[in-house]
Amino acid sequence: MTNIQILKRLYNNYTKKFLDRIFVSIFFSLLVALSTSAIAYLLDPAIEKIFIDKDRELMVIIPIAIVIVFATKGISLYLAKTILAKVGGEIKRILQLQVMQSIINQSVQNIDKKHSGKFLSHLNYDTNLIQKLVTDTVLLATKDVLTLIGLIGVMFYQNWKLAIFAILMIPLATVVAKSLGKRMGKITTESQEVSGMLNTFFIEVIKNHKIIKIFQREDYESKRSDSKLAKFIEKVVKIQIILNRATPIMETLTGLMIAGLIYYSGTLIMKNELGINNFFSFLAAMMLAYQPVRALATLNMGIFQGISGAKRILPIIDSKPIDKNEDKKLKFDSGNITFKNVEFKYEKGSLGILNKINLNIKSGEITALVGHSGAGKSTIMNLIPRFYEPQNGEILIDGQIVADFSIKSLRENISLVSQDITLFDDTVKNNIRYSKLNASDEEISRVAKLSFCDDFIEKMPNGYDTIIGENGVRISGGEKQRLSIARAMLKESKIILLDEATSSLDTETEEKIQNAINHLTKGKTTLVIAHRLSTVINSNKIYVIEKGEVIGEGSHNDLIKSSEIYKNFYNKQLNKLNENNL
Ligand SMILES: Nc1ncnc2c1ncn2[C@@H]1O[C@H](COP(=O)(O)OP(=O)(O)OP(=O)(O)O)[C@@H](O)[C@H]1O
Numbered sequence: 177m178t179n180i181q182i183l184k185r186l187y188n189n190y191t192k193k194f195l196d197r198i199f200v201s202i203f204f205s206l207l208v209a210l211s212t213s214a215i216a217y218l219l220d221p222a223i224e225k226i227f228i229d230k231d232r233e234l235m236v237i238i239p240i241a242i243v244i245v246f247a248t249k250g251i252s253l254y255l256a257k258t259i260l261a262k263v264g265g266e267i268k269r270i271l272q273l274q275v276m277q278s279i280i281n282q283s284v285q286n287i288d289k290k291h292s293g294k295f296l297s298h299l300n301y302d303t304n305l306i307q308k309l310v311t312d313t314v315l316l317a318t319k320d321v322l323t324l325i326g327l328i329g330v331m332f333y334q335n336w337k338l339a340i341f342a343i344l345m346i347p348l349a350t351v352v353a354k355s356l357g358k359r360m361g362k363i364t365t366e367s368q369e370v371s372g373m374l375n376t377f378f379i380e381v382i383k384n385h386k387i388i389k390i391f392q393r394e395d396y397e398s399k400r401s402d403s404k405l406a407k408f409i410e411k412v413v414k415i416q417i418i419l420n421r422a423t424p425i426m427e428t429l430t431g432l433m434i435a436g437l438i439y440y441s442g443t444l445i446m447k448n449e450l451g452i453n454n455f456f457s458f459l460a461a462m463m464l465a466y467q468p469v470r471a472l473a474t475l476n477m478g479i480f481q482g483i484s485g486a487k488r489i490l491p492i493i494d495s496k497p498i499d500k501n502e503d504k505k506l507k508f509d510s511g512n513i514t515f516k517n518v519e520f521k522y523e524k525g526s527l528g529i530l531n532k533i534n535l536n537i538k539s540g541e542i543t544a545l546v547g548h549s550g551a552g553k554s555t556i557m558n559l560i561p562r563f564y565e566p567q568n569g570e571i572l573i574d575g576q577i578v579a580d581f582s583i584k585s586l587r588e589n590i591s592l593v594s595q596d597i598t599l600f601d602d603t604v605k606n607n608i609r610y611s612k613l614n615a616s617d618e619e620i621s622r623v624a625k626l627s628f629c630d631d632f633i634e635k636m637p638n639g640y641d642t643i644i645g646e647n648g649v650r651i652s653g654g655e656k657q658r659l660s661i662a663r664a665m666l667k668e669s670k671i672i673l674l675d676e677a678t679s680s681l682d683t684e685t686e687e688k689i690q691n692a693i694n695h696l697t698k699g700k701t702t703l704v705i706a707h708r709l710s711t712v713i714n715s716n717k718i719y720v721i722e723k724g725e726v727i728g729e730g731s732h733n734d735l736i737k738s739s740e741i742y743k744n745f746y747n748k749q750l751n752k753l754n755e756n757n758l
């Protein structure tokens with residue numbers, strides 16, 4: 177997208193909605209322009225009528241007029257800015273909401289690619305730049321343009337020769353500003369990247385704080401934060417310096433203008449072409465023009481900054497995935513899942529992870545995947561709810577190719593207990609309720625009982641209303657598992673996907689979890705990635721996965737005889753059980 181296209185889009189999508197309010201703000205800007213010009217103009221009659229003609233009546237009227245004009249300027253400026261602040265706030269909210277929605281709906285693949293810190297930076301930093309562009313920069317500029325026009329009007333009214341002289345100076349200022357603007361866009365992009373890095377780093381420090389402590393990397397991380405912060409501040413200061421660079425240039429230009437003006441007015445006054453009253457009014461207009469000229473000269477910096485923010489945010493907003501088959505609903509019958517020659521790799525050009533996988537996951541049964549770490553078990557499971565799409569082959573549910581139907585209708589019927597359990601920093605109750613928002617308290621306590629959560633929930637200070645902390649830090653690993661089983665159970669979906677946590681548990685907890693799983697999977701189509709013997713023995717069919725391929729299938733008794741890898745797995749688990757029982 178070119179810069180002009182971006183500006184057009186920002187206008188159409190965000191600014192246009194608020195045109196009525198923006199016009200009101202422009203109306204007040206017009207009042208600001210008129211009153212500012214009036215201030216400059218009033219010096220003319222003030223000097224002529226009061227100081228030269230000594231008019232007693234006007235000696236009262238003109239000061240009153242001046243008070244009124246200043247008050248009008250102040251109030252109008254306040255109203256114009258307040259309206260814009262509100263519009264700006266709303267535009268920022270819309271932008272942030274769109275970024276949030278896009279992230280919430282983003283494909284798993286796209287989320288994997290970026291650190292959460294980067295997303296955070298888009299959400300805060302970039303939306304701020306765009307807000308500034310559409311409100312402060314563009315709209316306050318209208319105030320400055322109007323004021324400038326008014327003041328130039330006063331200048332021409334007082335003396336056209338002097339006015340032309342002054343106006344000739346203005347283009348000089350804009351040439352300087354243009355080059356500064358381009359640099360500004362570039363530095364802003366750099367500073368955004370550094371800000372993203374900083375967020376990323378910060379999140380990691382908080383998330384990994386125990387690892388930092390146990391390996392005693394406090395100094396190391398402090399030094400790293402110092403260097404990252406230094407980089408960020410360097411960019412921020414650079415932006416400020418570029419902004420400030422306009423000041424000496426503008427000041428010098430103003431000095432030149434006033435010097436030239438005084439010289440030129442001198443000659444005009446000597447030729448009797450200019451009155452002293454006209455000169456002062458003219459000078460006042462020119463001085464008042466300084467602020468709007470300066471603002472307009474730096475205007476393009478804000479525009480370039482905003483565009484650089486938009487260049488990062490608009491692609492995110494646009495990348496909200498669209499479900500091609502939104503209208504086609506998958507019809508669930510019994511919930512048989514079939515994999516036909518499924519091949520998958522995480523990224524183009526990377527190593528293939530799954531190779532010609534054929535599975536038949538029957539409804540009402542428990543099917544288990546067994547295999548070494550990194551064999552591809554979780555990957556297989558992730559393909560069922562279409563977190564990722566296979567490059568070749570098909571996945572069918574009750575004879576329908578899932579890729580041809582809406583994702584919504586597919587996921588409605590699937591429940592997942594993942595390997596790394598994820599919970600929200602909310603109450604126990606709300607964490608369970610997450611899978612069915614309209615569930616009653618009775619339903620929640622029923623599933624909590626069935627998944628053996630009620631014993632630990634009752635011991636908590638506020639029972640079901642206890643907040644469990646970020647990803648459940650305030651409860652134990654086994655409790656987290658049971659809570660996530662309760663959550664999955666509440667959904668009552670046809671298909672249950674269960675990726676067992678690899679960490680081992682004590683026998684008593686293991687038994688509880690096993691019983692919870694039994695309640696969860698009763699009468700459902702269940703695919704379980706088994707790390708524990710009890711789960712495997714419980715299942716009706718087992719697939720042995722090795723290096724992305726199915727190398728054995730059958731019941732426990734079949735596999736013990738036919739599969740070496742399975743036998744190994746079985747023996748290891750058996751040993752573990754024996755150790756635990758000793
Ligand atoms: N998001 C990802 N992007 C790229 N590669 C991945 C991703 N997730 C997993 N992999 C790779 O895919 C392979 C299979 O991983 P997978 O998670 O399916 O193994 P697994 O059988 O579930 O292992 P475990 O028993 O340890 O959980 C691994 O080599 C892993 O490095």
Ligand SMILES: [Mg+2]
Nearest residue numbers: 553554555595
């Ligand atoms: Mg796994």
